[in-house]
Amino acid sequence: MSWREEVEELERRRKMARQQGGDESVQRHHQRGKLSIRERIDNFLDHHSFREQGKIAGGATLDDDSKAVSFSPANYVLGVGRVNNRFTAVGGEDFTLKGGSPNGAGLRRSIYAENLAVQHKIPLVRFLEGGGGSVGGTPPDPKQPRTVGTPVYQKNRMKIIGEALGLVPVASAALGPVAGFPAGRLVASHFSVMTKDTAQVMIAGPAVVERALNSPITKDELGGAHVHLRSGVVHNLAVDEYDAFRQIRQFLSYMPQNVGELTPRIPCSDPVDRQDERLLSVIPKDRTQTFEMRDVIHSIVDRGSFFEVSQQFGLGQITGYARINGQSVGVTGNDCRFFAGAMTADGAQKVRRFIEICDTFHLPIINLVDEPGFMIGPDSESQGTIMHGMSTVLAAVQSVVPWASVMVRKSYGVAGAAHYSDQGYVLTWPSVDAGALPIEGGVAVAFRRQIAEADDPEAFRKKMEDEFAKGRNPYISAESFAVHDLIDPRETRPYLCDWVELIQSQLPDLIGPVGFTYRP
CATH class of the missing domain: 3.90.226.10 (2-enoyl-CoA Hydratase; Chain A, domain 1)
Known part of the structure; x- marks a missing residue:
């Protein structure tokens, strides 16, 4: 048979x-x-x-x-x-x-x-x-009995x-x-x-x-x-x-199979001590000039490993995945070519969601900071930028994965806090200018009456901006041990490769599901 x-x-x-x-x-x-x-x-x-x-x-x-x-x-x-x-x-x-x-x-x-x-x-x-x-077939006869919907006991x-x-x-x-x-x-x-x-x-x-x-x-x-x-x-x-x-x-x-695992590190042929000479001149000395942050990213991460996501959404912010000495990482940064890199409502949502994905799958985050602050103006207010922005700030400071923040130029205001996590590793470049407000905006607010009353308002404004600019230099924060180190921009990859090795002992402790508190 x-x-x-x-x-x-x-x-x-x-x-x-x-x-x-x-x-x-x-x-x-x-x-x-x-x-x-x-x-x-x-x-x-x-x-x-x-x-x-x-x-x-x-x-x-x-x-x-x-x-x-x-x-x-x-x-x-x-x-x-x-x-x-x-x-x-x-x-x-x-x-x-x-x-x-x-x-x-x-x-x-x-x-x-x-x-x-x-x-x-x-x-x-x-x-x-x-x-x-x-909707297809013959319309149901309302006079005939029929069973609709799903049982009340069925899982949604x-x-x-x-x-x-x-x-x-x-x-x-x-x-x-x-x-x-x-x-x-x-x-x-x-x-x-x-x-x-x-x-x-x-x-x-x-x-x-x-x-x-x-x-x-x-x-x-x-x-x-x-x-x-x-x-x-x-x-x-x-x-x-x-x-x-x-x-x-x-x-x-770049991802693990599930939250119970880590993404395997892959062999890396890109030297950990590689120093890119272009980084020495990538940041213009004129604060009003723009530069391409993606050039910085490509110079730092393993060659050919950067994979950008959401490039056309939230244009002032950059998000993507890469590797540092074979370690999968999330990368965020500002694009000063759009809104001077300011964080819009869209940009804030983009960065927050990206941080949460990195937290979920245990990817360390590298943040390249050139943040002038939240986008201002009537459109920004109507879009609820402060709400979305504060949600991003809280996502950053509550993030559970290791962070390395590299301050390459600006870091201002509340929005600046979205670029640093609790106990994160912070490096600065000599080109950094940080504070509560951009110098131009701070002078405009603090000296509004004096500017208006001056014989030559623009000359007075320029004088005050120049004087405050002299008082902001990157050495003070490094000498005060307010950052981990002030470095030659060309040293960024070697420093980050060392950091990747240092955090390896922390990564296994991250395995498992993550939870988030309420955020605005």
């Missing part, structure tokens, strides 16, 4: 399930410049590492002999594979079936994605393309999404139109990316918007990359799907 016939039937159903929406539907998808969900998974994971869960999830139409004559697969594909030989849960909508709007089996698989990652304590990667729930499916964010790295890619629940999942990620010409992210699509608001609009106008890179909804832009895969793999390379 053999089960060969049943196994052959199983293989037939597996084969039909792999057909997705059918050859014509897949071909149309390709003509739009997109990969199918199975092609996305295969191109993302290490070669031949994918192990699908629920291979025949879906629905079969049977003949009189109970053999499948057709099959409608679950339109969410889910399983486990490897990324750089580390286990990763991966899944995504199949847009070739119902435009990615979940069918019954697809919804179950979709909901299980976070459970799979949490259960096995492995990162989760989502490839999103779909519109969430839909949103809860596991929050649990996953506190336990494992979560990365998502928008690779086509993403609306409704998939859009919610996209933002519930530690890293998100969208493709340049093919992806849009929307709470609801154009048809719903037009019906509700009587406002005709296209998908791209509503939620294209030009909208959401600046809104902060997505972190990065990818030129195509392959670039999205590359960016997610790079993001995961």
Whole structure:
């Protein structure tokens, strides 16, 4: 007696399930410049590492002999594979079936994605393309009995999404139109990316918007990359799907598998004593001139290791991941080319979220300080900058990972406190100017009456600014042991490499979940 016939039937159903929406539907998808969900998974994971869960999830139409004559697969594909030989849960909508709007089996698989990652304590990667729930079929007869909703005893499916964010790295890619629940999942990620010409992210699509608001609009106008890179909804832009895969793999390379581990250090060929001569002249002596902070970052971290996130959101602040002598670190800094590096409401939110990710996954933080203060003016007030800014300050001072702050130029006011943690390591460059207020603003406030009454107000203003500038020099704080050291800018990498070695004994104590108090 053999089960060969049943196994052959199983293989037939597996084969039909792999057909997705059918050859014509897949071909149309390709003509739009997109990969199918199975092609996305295969191109993302290490070669031949994918192990699908629920291979025949879906629905079969049977003949009189109970053999499948057709099959409608679950339109969410889910399983486990490897990324750089580390286990990763991966899944995504199949847009070739119902435009990615979940069918019954697809919804179950979709909901299980976070459970799979949490259960096995492995990162989760989502490839999103779909519109969430839909209204279709025949309208229900209100006179007929029916069962609606979910049982009162069923666990809320949103809860596991929050649990996953506190336990494992979560990365998502928008690779086509993403609306409704998939859009919610996209933002519930530690890293998100969208493709340049093919992806849009929307709470609801154009048809719903037009019906509700009587406002005709296209998908791209509503939620294209030009909208959401600046809104902060997505972190990065990818030129195509392959670039999205590359960016997610790079993001995961800085992360541990879960909060119960540390990211492994990797061998580093970049000399720890390397000193970049460009750092000696990167900061202009004229305080009104700008410079490129990213040049400083690239000169300090391991060569080629800096991976910036959210570059087009909160333009005055820089956030990204890098390595120092093989150690994964978070890097933050100011970009003085925008708002002189001042912290706007968007910039504050960007930095706070980044600090919390680093705390969650035990990444030491390196902060390059050129902070003139919170952005001022009516727009800043209407955006609640002081509230968002204070939240960032508290995130910094309550951060549990080791910090190294390098003061390269300005550090003023309350916003300056967002660049230092409790018991952090602080280095300064000779170019530093720090205080409660920028000299220009401080003079304008303290000598307002005298300036107004002077025979030559601008000359008097300039005289007072110059006198106060002479009193601010970097030697005083170093001589007072108010900072750990005043260094030659070229020594920054060697100092930070030494610091990375020093903090190694602290990192194992960070393992485990983190908690945050209420922040404004």
